[in-house]
Amino acid sequence: MEPTVPFASLEPGSCVVHQIGAAKVLIARIGDTVHATSAICTHARVELAAGPLAPGCLVECPMHGALFSPVDGSVHEGPAVTALKTYPARVVDGVVHVDVGEDGAARPATPSPSTPGARPSLASWGRPAR
Amino acid sequence: MAVNPAGLLDLSLADGVELTQLIDEPGAHISRRIYGNDEIFELEQDRIFRRAWNFLGHVSELPNPGDYVTRDLAGEPVVLIRGDDGEIRAFLNSCRHRGMRVCRADRDNVSYMRCVYHGWSYSRSGDLVTAFAEELYDPGRLRKEELGLIPVTQVAIYRGVIFGTWDAEAPPLEEYLGDMRFYLDLFLGRTDGGTEVVGAPQVWDVSTDWKFCADNFTGDNFHLYTAHGSVVDLGMLPPDPMSLSYGYLVRAQGGHVLHLVPGPPDPSFEYFGLPRDLVPQFERNLDSVQLGLLKDHAWSVGTVFPNLSFMQVMVQGDIGGPNVTFLSLRAWMPTSATTTRVFSYLLLDRDAPEQFRRDSYEAYVRTFGPSGIFEQDDMENWEDCTRVNKGKIAQRHGLHHGMGLHLEPDPSFPGPGQAWPGSYGERTQLSFYGEWLKWMTHERPWAS
Structure with a gap:
C-alpha cells in the first residue's frame, strides 16, 4: 500500500485525485471512511475532478456528466457504461494508503489514435457495421 | 480593390x-x-465569394434541356439551365x-426564361429572343444580341459538381481544386456512372455565420460525443467517445481539407461500408493509393474552400439498426453576417444496388437535413456561437484552436498534401482560417 494524502486534509463528502506510479487514483471520503477508485472516467477517458462529491455521495465526470459511486465504482448514471476500477484503501497513522497493484507500474502505451495505422477496436464500435 | x-x-x-491580427494560424488563435x-461580411463577399470557385449545383439536377435551378453566387441570384445543345x-x-x-x-423546366414584369424572353442559352413591343424602338436601338442574360464569368464541372466564379482571372477549376481532386474522387469518381442527387436539395436558413458551418465540416469529430450526446445515448453512434478519433487530418491544398477515419478491423467497415458489389468499379476508377484509402476508411468529412462541404459517414439510420453510409454535399451560402442558407444534398452512386439506395436515403434523412436528429x-451550437461572439466583452478574448498541434505530418501517408495522424485535432480548422486570411488579404490568393 502506498501512502497518499493526510486523512485530515480530506473534507467529508469530497474527493481528491492522486498519482501513484502510472495510476491516477480518486480518493473519496464519505463520513469517516475512505474509498479509492481509478480517476479516469471509463467513458471519454478524462480525469475526474477533485472537489465535493455530487448529491448522493457520487462522483460526477466534469465532461459528460457520468455519475459513479466512489464506494464500488459502479455507474449510477450514463453515458459511461463501465464501472471505475476500485482499489483497497485504508487510513494508517493518519495517512490514506491505497494499493493500486500492477496499475502503478508503467506499461507499454496502448497505441494512441494518432499512431499511424491504429484503428478503433470492434468493441468500441459496439458491433460490426452490418 | 486597392x-x-x-x-x-x-x-x-x-x-x-x-x-x-484576427488569425494567428501558428499560435492557434482566432479572433x-x-x-x-x-x-x-462585405469584405468576404468581395474578396472570397466574388473571386473563388463557388459550388452551384450538380449536373443530375438538370437532366433535360430546359431544366433550370436557381441559386445564389456571392449573394446574387443565378440560374443554371441546360440548353438545347446539352450544355449547362x-x-x-x-x-x-x-x-x-x-x-x-x-427548379422548373421551361421553353423560354420569361420575365414576368414586361415579358422579355430569353432562350435556354440565355439569348434575348423577344422584348415587348419591339416595333416601338428606333431601328437599331434594341440590340438584342447584346442584351442576353449576363453569364456567370466562368462555369466548370468536376465529377458532376458544377462550380462558378465571377472572377475572369480565377485559375481553371481543376487547378483551384488541385490535390483535393485526389480525395474528391474517392467519393465522386469511384464508380462508372458517377453520383446523382436524390430528390431536391433541402434548403433552409440558419442564424449563423457561415464560417462555423465550414469550420465544423473541416473534420470536427470531437464535437460528436458532446453536441450529439443524445444520439450517442440512443446508440446511433459507437458508444466509445474515442472510436472516431483514429485516422488522419488532411490538408490537401490550401483551405481544402478533410479527415479520413478508419473503422474497426472488420470487413464490414471497409470501403466506407459501401456495397461490395461496387468494389470492381472502385478498382477500375481509382488508382491504387486511392483504392487503399477507400478500403481502409469508414468516415470522412471535409470542406472545399470556401463553403462546400461533404461527408461520407456511417450512422445507424434506425435506432438499433445497422450502420449505413451516406454521402452528402453541403453548401453554406452566406446571406448576411449572421445568417446562412444551407443546401444539403444526398448523393448516391448511380450504380449502387436498389436496397442500398433506400437504406442510405433513410439514414441520411433521419440524421441530417433540417429535421435530422444530428x-x-x-444548428443550436452555431447560432449560439454567432450570437455570443458578437459581444464586445467577448471579443477581447480570442478562441482556442490548439488541439493536436504537437503532431507532425506523417511522411508515410500515401496521399497528396499533409496528413496529421489522429482525427481529433484542429489542424484542418486552422488550415481553413489560414486560407480565409490569405483570401481576405492577398490580391492573388490562389498563387502559391
Missing part, C-alpha cells in the same frame, strides 16, 4: 484593426471578431430590362 506593391489588399478595418461582423450554363438571374428575376422557382444539435 492593392499595395506587395500584392496585399487594404488590411485595415474601420476601427484601425488589421485583418492580419471572435471574424464572426457575425457586417464589415467582415449559368447566368445572373436578372432581366436586362428592369432587373427582375427571370426564373423564380427553385443537424438540430449543430
Whole structure:
C-alpha cells in the first residue's frame, strides 16, 4: 500500500485525485471512511475532478456528466457504461494508503489514435457495421 | 480593390484593426471578431465569394434541356439551365430590362426564361429572343444580341459538381481544386456512372455565420460525443467517445481539407461500408493509393474552400439498426453576417444496388437535413456561437484552436498534401482560417 494524502486534509463528502506510479487514483471520503477508485472516467477517458462529491455521495465526470459511486465504482448514471476500477484503501497513522497493484507500474502505451495505422477496436464500435 | 506593391489588399478595418491580427494560424488563435461582423461580411463577399470557385449545383439536377435551378453566387441570384445543345450554363438571374428575376422557382423546366414584369424572353442559352413591343424602338436601338442574360464569368464541372466564379482571372477549376481532386474522387469518381442527387436539395436558413458551418465540416469529430450526446445515448453512434478519433487530418491544398477515419478491423467497415458489389468499379476508377484509402476508411468529412462541404459517414439510420453510409454535399451560402442558407444534398452512386439506395436515403434523412436528429444539435451550437461572439466583452478574448498541434505530418501517408495522424485535432480548422486570411488579404490568393 502506498501512502497518499493526510486523512485530515480530506473534507467529508469530497474527493481528491492522486498519482501513484502510472495510476491516477480518486480518493473519496464519505463520513469517516475512505474509498479509492481509478480517476479516469471509463467513458471519454478524462480525469475526474477533485472537489465535493455530487448529491448522493457520487462522483460526477466534469465532461459528460457520468455519475459513479466512489464506494464500488459502479455507474449510477450514463453515458459511461463501465464501472471505475476500485482499489483497497485504508487510513494508517493518519495517512490514506491505497494499493493500486500492477496499475502503478508503467506499461507499454496502448497505441494512441494518432499512431499511424491504429484503428478503433470492434468493441468500441459496439458491433460490426452490418 | 486597392492593392499595395506587395500584392496585399487594404488590411485595415474601420476601427484601425488589421485583418492580419484576427488569425494567428501558428499560435492557434482566432479572433471572435471574424464572426457575425457586417464589415467582415462585405469584405468576404468581395474578396472570397466574388473571386473563388463557388459550388452551384450538380449536373443530375438538370437532366433535360430546359431544366433550370436557381441559386445564389456571392449573394446574387443565378440560374443554371441546360440548353438545347446539352450544355449547362449559368447566368445572373436578372432581366436586362428592369432587373427582375427571370426564373423564380427553385427548379422548373421551361421553353423560354420569361420575365414576368414586361415579358422579355430569353432562350435556354440565355439569348434575348423577344422584348415587348419591339416595333416601338428606333431601328437599331434594341440590340438584342447584346442584351442576353449576363453569364456567370466562368462555369466548370468536376465529377458532376458544377462550380462558378465571377472572377475572369480565377485559375481553371481543376487547378483551384488541385490535390483535393485526389480525395474528391474517392467519393465522386469511384464508380462508372458517377453520383446523382436524390430528390431536391433541402434548403433552409440558419442564424449563423457561415464560417462555423465550414469550420465544423473541416473534420470536427470531437464535437460528436458532446453536441450529439443524445444520439450517442440512443446508440446511433459507437458508444466509445474515442472510436472516431483514429485516422488522419488532411490538408490537401490550401483551405481544402478533410479527415479520413478508419473503422474497426472488420470487413464490414471497409470501403466506407459501401456495397461490395461496387468494389470492381472502385478498382477500375481509382488508382491504387486511392483504392487503399477507400478500403481502409469508414468516415470522412471535409470542406472545399470556401463553403462546400461533404461527408461520407456511417450512422445507424434506425435506432438499433445497422450502420449505413451516406454521402452528402453541403453548401453554406452566406446571406448576411449572421445568417446562412444551407443546401444539403444526398448523393448516391448511380450504380449502387436498389436496397442500398433506400437504406442510405433513410439514414441520411433521419440524421441530417433540417429535421435530422444530428443537424438540430449543430444548428443550436452555431447560432449560439454567432450570437455570443458578437459581444464586445467577448471579443477581447480570442478562441482556442490548439488541439493536436504537437503532431507532425506523417511522411508515410500515401496521399497528396499533409496528413496529421489522429482525427481529433484542429489542424484542418486552422488550415481553413489560414486560407480565409490569405483570401481576405492577398490580391492573388490562389498563387502559391
